[in-house]
Amino acid sequence: MTHTAALALASGLGFGLSLIIAIGAQNAFLLRQGLLREHVLPVVAVCSVSDVILIAAGVGGLGSLLDAAPWLVDVMRIGGAVFLLVYAALAARRALRPSAMAAEEARSGTSLWPVVTTAMALTWLNPHVYLDTLVLLGSVAATHGDDRWWFGAGAMTGSIVWFTALGYGARLLRPVFARPVAWRVLDALIAVVMVAIAATLLHGL
Template sequence: MNSPALVAAASGFGFGLSLIIAIGAQNAYVLRQGLRREHVLAVVAVCALSDAFLILLGIGGLGSLLDLAPWLVDVMRVGGAAFLLTYAALAARRAWRPAALAAEDAGSATPLWQVVGTTAALTWLNPHVYLDTVVLLGSVAGTHGDDRWWFGLGATTGSLVWFTTLGYGARLLRPVFARPGAWRVLDGVIAIVMVAIALTLLRGLMDA
């Protein structure tokens, strides 16, 4: 790898991490599944592969299409907000009636298809993922010229590292979440984050 390509890859790695590390609906769900040690590989795979595909689209120029059809973003805002508010209600119900980690592991395993579906929805129904990953990251990658694909490779690697660390590293917190009270706090925070993001999406729709 030549020096400009290496710089582009390193820049993509750092920029990609800066976009996904912030607390959000997707990260909150990955953390929760990691704590439960439930279908973690599937969750990490869906998140990382989705990011890789969106990064590819962004570098390939899909951001220009979104600029030409802004109504697509509005549709995604409404759908994403509806889904997030629904998930927030479920998280709030869990916070109201929390269970210890051991109890959750013993009697309420979630089917794989449901976990994959929820992960995909939290990823693809969030308009910010298109604005950040496709439009913004694609634009920044374009500044690297012919090395933009190395930038994309770096960003994809950063995404994979982050979701793997979050999903599998969450088990280190399991002793804390052996108490129902800890789950009450986590699910309460998740509910608040989901509502806040949903309101942000709807506010963006009104400001458009």
């Protein structure tokens, strides 16, 4: 590996982490699954593989497709906002009604697919993901010329490390969440985050 390739790899790692560490719908969902110790590996896999695909597409220059079809971004904004608002309503319901939270956990604990499909929806229905990976990250990667794929590899590595650490590291917070009130606070915060993201999506129309 050349010096410039190593620099591009490190830059991609730092840039990728800066994009995904911020509190968002995807991270909030993964944190909750990690605390529940429920289907953590599949959710980590969905988030990581999705990011790898999107980063590769961004480095490959597919961000130009969004420039050619701006209406597609608007469609994604509306669809993503609707989904986030529905998820926010469910989180708010759990926060306000502990009985609803207990019933929902009992149902969700029996099936993998609702968890996986939710993780996929929170990833692929969020227009910010496309803007961050296809447009922003792709543009920065292009500045590294022939080493842009090293930059992409660094960003991919950052995503995999972050999602794995968040999903499996969440269990360290289990003592805090031994009290039901802590779960209610977490769900309230998740509801606020989802509504705030949905509002930013609709504001951009």
